[in-house]
Every structure is written in C-alpha cells, then in structure tokens.
Amino acid sequence: MNIGDKAPENLGKPYKHRNMMNRKSLLNLWLVTLTICGLAVFSACSDDNNVVQKSGSDFRDTLKTLNWGTDTCFIYGHKTPDVDAVTSALSYAKLMRSLGYNCKAKVSSKMNRETAYISQLFGFDVPELKTSVVPQTRLILTDHGDYAQCVDGAREAIILQKIDHHTEGDIHDADVPYVRREMVGSTNTIIYEMYQELGVPIDRETAHIMLAGILSDTRNLSKSTTCGIDTIVWTALTSQLGLSADSVAKINYAMQEAASSYDGMKDIEIFESDYKNYDMKGHRVGIGSLEYKQSEMNAFMDRMLAVMPEVMAKNNLEMVFAKIDNMVPNPDPTQALSPYIQNGIYFIYYGEGTKEIAEAIFGTSQREGVTYTKEDLSRKQIVPKMEAVIK
Numbered sequence: 576m577n578i579g580d581k582a583p584e585n586l587g588k589p590y591k592h593r594n595m596m597n598r599k600s601l602l603n604l605w606l607v608t609l610t611i612c613g614l615a616v617f618s619a620c621s622d623d624n625n626v627v628q629k630s631g632s633d634f635r636d637t638l639k640t641l642n643w644g645t646d647t648c649f650i651y652g653h654k655t656p657d658v659d660a661v662t663s664a665l666s667y668a669k670l671m672r673s674l675g676y677n678c679k680a681k682v683s684s685k686m687n688r689e690t691a692y693i694s695q696l697f698g699f700d701v702p703e704l705k706t707s708v709v710p711q712t713r714l715i716l717t718d719h720g721d722y723a724q725c726v727d728g729a730r731e732a733i734i735l736q737k738i739d740h741h742t743e744g745d746i747h748d749a750d751v752p753y754v755r756r757e758m759v760g761s762t763n764t765i766i767y768e769m770y771q772e773l774g775v776p777i778d779r780e781t782a783h784i785m786l787a788g789i790l791s792d793t794r795n796l797s798k799s800t801t802c803g804i805d806t807i808v809w810t811a812l813t814s815q816l817g818l819s820a821d822s823v824a825k826i827n828y829a830m831q832e833a834a835s836s837y838d839g840m841k842d843i844e845i846f847e848s849d850y851k852n853y854d855m856k857g858h859r860v861g862i863g864s865l866e867y868k869q870s871e872m873n874a875f876m877d878r879m880l881a882v883m884p885e886v887m888a889k890n891n892l893e894m895v896f897a898k899i900d901n902m903v904p905n906p907d908p909t910q911a912l913s914p915y916i917q918n919g920i921y922f923i924y925y926g927e928g929t930k931e932i933a934e935a936i937f938g939t940s941q942r943e944g945v946t947y948t949k950e951d952l953s954r955k956q957i958v959p960k961m962e963a964v965i966k
C-alpha cells in the first residue's frame with residue numbers, strides 16, 4: 576500500500592444482493608431491477624433528476640433519425656479522464672458499432688494511472704488520444720455534460736447523444752437529440768441497461784470494460800453514490816466473468832492504489848490527477864478530487880494550496896477548489912484490504928469569492944483556504960451545492 580496516499584474505502588462491507596444474480600435468468604434480473612427502482616425512490620438514488628429515453632425498438636428508430644454524416648462519429652468521456660470516462664466511451668462505441676453505426680472511442684487528454692493499470696490487467700486497448708475536433712465533427716458524449724469538460728472544438732461540433740450520470744450541465748438535454756441521463760453510480764451501469772434493453776450480447780472484453788468503470792466510480796459499490804441498479808449490474812458482470820467477490824475486492828484495491836500512487840508526480844500533476852472544469856453562472860471554476868491520510872493532511876493541503884495559483888493560470892480559471900477525502904486507520908483490524916477508511920472531507924479553496932462559497936456550504940474555515948465537513952461527499956454531490964450559492 577502506498578501509505579502516503581489513498582486507501583481503499585470500506586472494502587469489507589458486505590455486498591448487498593451479492594448472490595442475487597447467480598443462475599437466474601434475465602427476466603429475473605429485470606424483475607429485481609423493477610423492485611429496486613421502486614425502492615430507489617426512497618433512497619439517495621432518487622430518479623427525480625433522470626432523463627431516460629428507453630432504448631428498446633424506439634431507440635433504434637431514434638438512432639436512424641440522427642444526423643450521422645459520413646465520417647466517423649467520435650465518442651468521448653470527459654477531459655482528464657477517469658476509468659469510467661474511458662470505459663464508457665469504449666463500451667458505448669461497441670454498442671453503436673453493433674447497431675451499425677461508425678463510431679470510435681477517443682480520449683481528449685492523458686489517461687490516469689488507474690486506467691493504465693486496469694486496462695493492462697483486464698487486457699483491453701485504450702482509445703487513442705485526440706485532443707481536438709474540427710467543426711461539424713459528430714460527437715457522442717459519455718460521463719459528462721459540461722462544455723468545460725469536453726474535447727476542444729466541441730462547441731462547433733454536432734453532439735448527437737449524451738449518456739451521463741451527472742446533473743444537467745451547460746450542454747442542455749433539450750439541445751441534444753438523444754439523452755440518457757440517470758443518477759446512478761457509473762455511466763457503465765446505464766450502458767449495461769441499454770445493452771439489455773436492446774438485446775445486444777455483451778462479450779467478455781466488454782464485460783471487463785464495463786466492470787472496470789463501475790468498480791472505479793463506485794469504489795466497488797462502497798461510495799454513497801452507489802444505487803441498487805449498480806449492484807445488480809456488478810453482480811451480473813462479475814458472474815458472467817466468473818469473478819468471486821474476493822477477487823473483485825482485490826482488483827478494486829489495486830485500482831485504488833494505482834489511482835492514488837502519487838509517487839514521482841509533481842504537485843500540480845497530483846492536483847490534476849482527478850480534476851474537472853466547470854462553468855458556474857459564467858465563472859470558470861476548477862475542482863480537484865483527492866485523498867490523503869489524516870496524519871499528514873496538513874502538510875499535504877499546504878502543498879495543494881501552493882499549486883492552486885498555477886492550476887488557476889493554466890486552466891484560465893477564476894476559482895479553484897479541491898475536495899480531499901480524509902483517510903483514517905480502519906478500526907477493524909480484520910479488514911486487511913481496507914487499512915484506511917474515509918472520515919469526512921477537507922474542501923480547500925483559492926481565488927476571489929471562493930472563501931464565501933466554501934464557508935456558505937461547509938461553515939467557518941479551519942484556517943485560511945481550508946474548510947472541513949464530517950460528511951463523505953463526492954464532487955458530484957458538492958457541485959449542486961456550489962451552484963446554489965455562487966453569485
């Protein structure tokens with residue numbers, strides 16, 4: 576374990592519904608899905624915010640009406656891609672190709688270490704880097720809905736579809752011909768649903784690709800953003816691949832270690848290792864997502880605060896923030912794969928007006944540039960809170 580940095584979260588948690596899928600038919604899968612969707616209304620996974628155009632036969636008809644043009648349509652996840660961004664572009668490109676459309680996954684900026692690790696372990700090819708597109712290029716976006724996170728040139732491109740699990744960004748749902756947006760743990764969960772609805776078989780490589788995205792975005796179903804449907808898809812994919820829960824936990828642990836191995840990286844590279852730009856009411860805002868162990872947190876925050884002016888200049892921002900998961904030793908010594916567990920987050924800020932925003936959400940600063948909350952919030956959960964207070 577790379578002690579300085581990340582630690583797996585709650586790997587020891589029992590996997591809810593773990594055995595539900597074994598030896599059961601797809602019909603049963605969907606009965607279970609319907610039940611869980613019903614339950615989800617009463618959980619954190621409320622579907623109030625979802626934009627779901629189901630992808631059965633209607634979807635095939637919808638696809639025929641899209642303005643595909645004659646060149647290849649590129650499928651991109653967000654910039655500074657994480658595993659879900661890369662793998663959702665790959666799994667969705669496969670789905671589109673299997674339906675007869677000329678689509679290819681690309682990445683708009685350098686991939687992170689976790690993606691490099693899992694693509695090698697699972698043995699799939701990662702998309703080529705293509706940092707900009709020319710006007711009128713046909714695009715499908717996965718795992719993002721903000722222009723600030725798009726490949727360069729996206730504003731002059733033709734966006735045909737958006738498959739996402741975030742709240743609506745400034746690429747408005749109404750402006751995209753086909754949108755499938757569900758507040759679930761991973762974009763790949765949505766794409767799995769679409770394969771099922773369309774009756775398209777999932778080969779082993781694609782199953783690996785989708786599982787990688789789900790493991791990374793939900794941290795093996797442990798994150799608060801995890802929904803019942805994520806667990807169902809996790810169960811279906813691991814069962815198809817013949818992976819035991821223990822082996823999946825080990826894979827997840829190694830992925831997280833790769834993600835958080837800050838060894839040999841400059842501080843600005845660490846800050847940008849999981850980083851996203853946003854446009855909030857006309858302000859250019861950048862938000863990093865990091866984690867560190869509590870015992871060395873203050874020194875780590877000093878280093879991150881020190882590079883925030885450089886991050887601001889480089890990304891042409893007005894405001895820079897980062898949330899840092901506070902990792903503490905796991906009180907349960909039997910959890911060898913979880914030596915650390917999360918205990919709240921630090922939210923650090925830099926730039927004019929940022930102190931007011933951070934304090935409006937998380938209360939008085941602990942020191943200049945630093946606020947803290949006991950809640951384990953994801954960046955996805957913090958963004959709407961910021962949008963509510965930013966002027």
Ligand SMILES: [Mn+2]
Nearest residue numbers: 659718762792
């Ligand atoms: Mn994602």
